[in-house]
Amino acid sequence: SVDISTFMKQTGYSTLDSGFVNTAATKSAITYIDGDQGILRYRGYPIEQVAENSTFLETAWLLIYGELPTADELKSFDERIRRHTLLHEDLRRFFDALPANAHPMSVLSSAVGALSTFYEDTMDVHDAAQVELQTIRLLAKLPVIAAYAHKKSLGQAFLYPDNSLSFVDNFLKLNFGTMAEPYVINPVLSKALERLLILHEDHEQNASTSTVRLVGSTEANMYSSISAGISALYGPLHGGANEAVLKMLADIRDSGQGVARFVERVKNKEDGVKLMGFGHRVYKNYDPRAKLVKESADEVLAALGVKDELLDIALELEQVALSDEYFISRRLYPNVDFYTGIIYKAMGFPPRMFTVLFAIGRLPGWIAHWREMNLDKATKIGRPQQLYIGSPARDWPTDR
Ligand code: ACO
Numbered sequence: 001s002v003d004i005s006t007f008m009k010q011t012g013y014s015t016l017d018s019g020f021v022n023t024a025a026t027k028s029a030i031t032y033i034d035g036d037q038g039i040l041r042y043r044g045y046p047i048e049q050v051a052e053n054s055t056f057l058e059t060a061w062l063l064i065y066g067e068l069p070t071a072d073e074l075k076s077f078d079e080r081i082r083r084h085t086l087l088h089e090d091l092r093r094f095f096d097a098l099p100a101n102a103h104p105m106s107v108l109s110s111a112v113g114a115l116s117t118f119y120e121d122t123m124d125v126h127d128a129a130q131v132e133l134q135t136i137r138l139l140a141k142l143p144v145i146a147a148y149a150h151k152k153s154l155g156q157a158f159l160y161p162d163n164s165l166s167f168v169d170n171f172l173k174l175n176f177g178t179m180a181e182p183y184v185i186n187p188v189l190s191k192a193l194e195r196l197l198i199l200h201e202d203h204e205q206n207a208s209t210s211t212v213r214l215v216g217s218t219e220a221n222m223y224s225s226i227s228a229g230i231s232a233l234y235g236p237l238h239g240g241a242n243e244a245v246l247k248m249l250a251d252i253r254d255s256g257q258g259v260a261r262f263v264e265r266v267k268n269k270e271d272g273v274k275l276m277g278f279g280h281r282v283y284k285n286y287d288p289r290a291k292l293v294k295e296s297a298d299e300v301l302a303a304l305g306v307k308d309e310l311l312d313i314a315l316e317l318e319q320v321a322l323s324d325e326y327f328i329s330r331r332l333y334p335n336v337d338f339y340t341g342i343i344y345k346a347m348g349f350p351p352r353m354f355t356v357l358f359a360i361g362r363l364p365g366w367i368a369h370w371r372e373m374n375l376d377k378a379t380k381i382g383r384p385q386q387l388y389i390g391s392p393a394r395d396w397p398t399d400r
Contacts, residue, residue, distance in 0.1 A: 016387050021281075024205075025382065026213065030063055030368050031204045038285035042202060043067070051292050056197045057081065057167055060139065060364035063202050064371065078167070084140035085161035085170070087148075088118050095152050104149035104356045105234040111145045112138075113227035125219045125374050134222040135367050142363050143167070146356045147174030153352065168194045171360070176348060188303040189347050192296055193357075196340060199289045200361025202368060208233040212366045213373050214382040222370050229366050230359050236276070239337075239362070242354040245277035246341035249310040252317075259316045267326045275321060277338030284331035293339045306346045314342060 008014060017023040032041040040047040043062050050059055057078055061069040069077060094114055098107055119137070124130055148158050157179050161170055168190050177183035203209070212229035216222070233239035252262050266275045280287055301308060318334055321327040337358075344354050373379050 014385050014387060019281075020205075020210075025210065026205070026373065028204060028369070028372060029066070030365070030372060031202045033204055033282050035280070035282035035284050038283060038288050040203070040288050047199065047288055048292065051195055051198050054198060055167075056194050056201070056361075056364075057139075059198050059201050060367075063364045063368040064135065080136050081140045081167065082163040082170075084137050085144055085163060087141060087144055091115070091118060092148070092158060095148055095158075098152070100152060100155060102153075103234075104146070104153060104352050105230065105240070105359070107149035107152065108142075108146055108356055108359060109227045109230040109234070111149070112142065112223055112230060115141065115227075116221055116223035119223070123221055125216075125221060131222070131371060131374070135371070138222060138226060138363060138367060143171040143360055144174060146353075146360055147171060149356060150175050150349075150353050153350070166190070168197070175353075188300060192300045192343060193347065195296055196293065196343065196357070197361040199292055199336060200358055202362070202365030207235075207238045208362065209365060209369050213369055216370045216373055217379060217382040219374075222367065225370055226363070226366050229362075233359055233362065234355060239355045239358040241276050241335070241337040242341045242344070242358060243351045245314075245337055246310065246345060246351050246354070248276045249313050249317075249341075252313050253309060259313060259320055263317070263320050263324065267324070275317070275327075275332070278321060278327070278334055279330070279332040280335045283333060283335065286333045287335045289336040290334040290338055293336060293343070294334075297339045297343050300343050301346055304346050308342055308346060310345070311339075311342050314339060 015023065030043065032044070033039065042050050042059065043066060045062070050062075054062070058069060058074055061074060061077055091111065091114060094111060095107070098110065115137070119134070144161055151158050151174075159174050159177050159179070162173055163170070165173060165185075169185050172185070172189055172193065173183040205213075208229040211232035212225045215228040216225040236244040248262075252259060255262075262273075263275070265271075265273050297311060300306075301311060318338070321332065327333075340358075341351065341354050344357060345351070349357065
């Protein structure tokens with residue numbers, strides 16, 4: 001028996017798999033998905049149990065190190081992250097160079113890329129202590145960078161992190177606190193955000209994680225690899241869908257044409273319009289995360305006393321789509337992004353921050369994959385093939 005690449009070389013065959021629909025690029029022990037059954041597990045633990053029982057940082061540890069932490073391990077992980085939240089003062093000033101109306105996702109990827117300019121010492125990807133430091137710095141600093149991207153868009157002063165607070169509360173304070181008044185923690189917001197971040201922590205070889213792995217396979221450091229992952233997440237077919245869903249719901253409301261007419265436009269593929277927040281490359285069943293997010297949407301809106309007509313439109317859209325042959329035959333169900341925007345909006349985040357919140361959630365997964373890949377001695381640089389369809393060889397024209 002020969003391995004597949006030897007077989008391909010020997011026979012001259014190549015596989016054309018546009019979009020990697022049927023090609024595994026790696027083995028991984030981090031996350032298991034069964035898209036037909038709607039199953040998602042982190043290191044073997046069902047997502048429903050993780051979301052019910054864990055915290056964002058405990059789940060991050062599980063994904064990155066493979067097992068649940070002991071109480072002491074978790075405490076020291078949390079403390080190390082709290083100690084690294086401050087940004088270099090020059091990095092704070094880096095934000096001044098960017099336009100105030102810049103999309104926060106562009107700000108996020110630029111500032112994370114810029115982190116590697118501050119930590120030139122971290123270029124050896126095989127140095128375990130350095131890899132550990134990059135892990136802690138990214139977990140500590142990404143929420144601060146994200147909050148500054150938000151504050152910059154509002155023209156408000158940046159706050160320093162408050163390391164007496166938990167990961168989630170610190171992040172909420174950095175976003176919604178001001179210099180003028182003390183920040184009051186709202187436990188409803190904290191609990192809901194913690195849960196949403198947990199649900200986003202990993203999703204195996206999605207576009208952004210595959211990007212992190214591809215960039216990381218060149219032995220680029222973690223900051224550069226994750227900056228590339230953030231850029232991949234930005235697109236509306238991936239993480240950008242949560243922002244696009246809210247825009248779609250608001251457009252349906254403002255057009256006054258109703259849900260049925262919008263669904264007709266989707267089915268007729270008018271102007272390429274899609275039902276954003278529906279469909280998934282892997283799930284051909286209800287996305288288990290979407291079920292949990294939907295529960296949270298009801299809880300959070302009730303607890304905050306918010307009535308949002310966009311939630312009613314979303315519920316109606318889901319009902320219409322799930323009983324329509326177009327969606328049934330294509331096995332299109334709500335994905336994780338369908339209801340998240342409604343919760344983020346109720347919390348007070350502007351739509352342009354929604355994908356940034358996804359990025360904070362996904363960070364532990366990106367780190368876990370980068371580390372898994374770099375630990376694996378069998379990793380090769382990622383280098384897809386192509387089937388050339390251009391001109392055959394020809395001579396440069398002599399009359400030019
Ligand atoms: N609305 C309408 N039709 C859709 C949708 C949708 N949201 N998604 C897929 N379809 C249709 C396609 O047009 C295609 O129909 P056809 O056979 O008549 O041409 C069929 O369903 C299969 O779709 P593909 O595009 O081949 O599916 P693929 O796996 O390549 O795409 C994707 C998956 C990108 C998620 C797609 O479903 C989509 O664009 N959804 C909307 C954007 C979105 O919500 N993205 C977030 C994904 S989850 C995440 O990244 C966190």
